[in-house]
Structures are given as structure tokens and as C-alpha cells.
Amino acid sequence: MEGLEAVRNSLHQCIEKEKEKLFQSNISFFLNSIQEEINEMERLGFSYKKQLEIINRASNRDIKYSTYIRYMKRKREKTPYSKRRVKRFKFEAMPNLDELY
Numbered sequence: 001m002e003g004l005e006a007v008r009n010s011l012h013q014c015i016e017k018e019k020e021k022l023f024q025s026n027i028s029f030f031l032n033s034i035q036e037e038i039n040e041m042e043r044l045g046f047s048y049k050k051q052l053e054i055i056n057r058a059s060n061r062d063i064k065y066s067t068y069i070r071y072m073k074r075k076r077e078k079t080p081y082s083k084r085r086v087k088r089f090k091f092e093a094m095p096n097l098d099e100l101y
Helices: 002-033 035-043 048-059 065-078
Strands: none
Touching (some): 035 048
8 A cells, every 4th residue: 555655656746747847848938938028128137036027917927936047047058158148337438647647
């Protein structure tokens, strides 16, 4: 009887893992389809939490924050370093030293 219970538990765990993989693939597909909008929100400086709030509100979905963070980390790992968003600092032009003296 205990062996049967162990098999049932193992099957249940496998089913749950497959459901999670399927859910993740659907979420990834959805987020990939709105990638331009996500990039725009990133460019505007929205936090991940704010981005997810906007996405969930607009799409009537309930994507978890941890799922979104996992997706964004995976996306960042796949993006070559040269194409990653690099913060650019605005420096004021140095005054001409001759004008100072």
C-alpha cells in the first residue's frame, strides 16, 4: 500500500512540474509577444514591479512577480552584452580651461 502511495505522490509531482512548465511556456510566449512594450517601459525607467502591474492590468492576467523576474533574468542572459541596456550618464561639457583663467 505504501508503494502505491509513493507512486501516486511521484505522479502528482510530475504532473505539477509539467503544468508549471506549460504555464511558464505560455507566459514566456505572451511576454515575448509584447517585448517591444516591455522594452519601452524599461527605457522609461519603470521598475519590474510597475511593469508587471501594468501588464497584468492591461491583459487581465495574474502573472506572479517571481515568474516575471525569472523571465527577465532569462531574457537578460540571452541578450548579448553589447545589446544590453547600458545606463548612460549625461555629463556637462567641460569648460574650456583657457576661459577659466
